[in-house]
Amino acid sequence: xxxxxNPKILGFLCNWCCYTAADSAGVGRYQYPPNLRVIRxxxxxxxDPSFPLEGLAGGADAIxxxxxxxxxxxxxxxxxxxxxxxxxVHETLARLGVNRERFLIDWASAAEGPNFVKIITRFTKRAAxxxxxxxxxxxxxxxxRQRLAEAAEFARxxxxxxxxxxxxxxxxxxxxFKRDTIASLVHAKCDKTLAELVGGGAGRGEG
Ligand code: FES
Numbered sequence: 610x611x612x613x614x615n616p617k618i619l620g621f622l623c624n625w626c627c628y629t630a631a632d633s634a635g636v637g638r639y640q641y642p643p644n645l646r647v648i649r650x651x652x653x654x655x656x657d658p659s660f661p662l663e664g665l666a667g668g669a670d671a672i673x674x675x676x677x678x679x680x681x682x683x684x685x686x687x688x689x690x691x692x693x694x695x696x697x698v699h700e701t702l703a704r705l706g707v708n709r710e711r712f713l714i715d716w717a718s719a720a721e722g723p724n725f726v727k728i729i730t731r732f733t734k735r736a737a738x739x740x741x742x743x744x745x746x747x748x749x750x751x752x753x754r755q756r757l758a759e760a761a762e763f764a765r766x767x768x769x770x771x772x773x774x775x776x777x778x779x780x781x782x783x784x785x786f787k788r789d790t791i792a793s794l795v796h797a798k799c800d801k802t803l804a805e806l807v808g809g810g811a812g813r814g815e816g
Pocket of ligand 1: 623624625626651652653654676677681682683684685687688
């Protein structure tokens with residue numbers, strides 16, 4: 610029987626919830642797979658959409674973002690803004706032919722060590738099933754990582770920034786924070802610019 614793949618997972622964890630949950634899970638001796646490498650951020654709202662793309666370009670097979678539950682962000686609405694960034698990451702991955710399940714954003718409060726363990730265990734299992742980045746997708750891994758690096762650069766461009774800002778404004782105005790609704794807003798605001806990425810046209814999307 611072949612050994613299951615051991616995926617490299619990069620995690621961006623909010624200081625106030627998932628990071629503490631991970632800590633308390635460790636103190637409580639809860640077991641979870643050791644595949645996660647953690648970067649602590651003060652709030653998921655600090656997540657730039659280029660970070661996960663850069664993480665994948667740099668060698669990760671999957672990316673996890675962990676934040677406070679909706680309505681419990683210490684900076685009010687940082688996690689809703691993180692959902693906007695996440696929608697862009699998912700859409701970019703889909704356009705590059707990468708399985709969107711390689712990127713997950715989820716919530717666990719500081720007191721929810723066991724919940725954090727459950728989320729990471731499930732995600733690690735799924736990442737193992739997906740295997741090395743590119744393989745499951747039938748794409749050349751080196752070429753794909755190069756494209757992801759370009760996509761990260763592209764995500765820092767002015768046009769995408771403007772699109773995301775407008776999507777976030779509409780989200781806050783509409784008060785509907787469902788993931789599907791946010792994904793539609795991001796699609797509507799960034800579709801044309803993202804087409805430049807896949808078409809290979811516009812460099813950093815500065816236009
Ligand atoms: S402070 Fe945790 S998501 Fe904002």
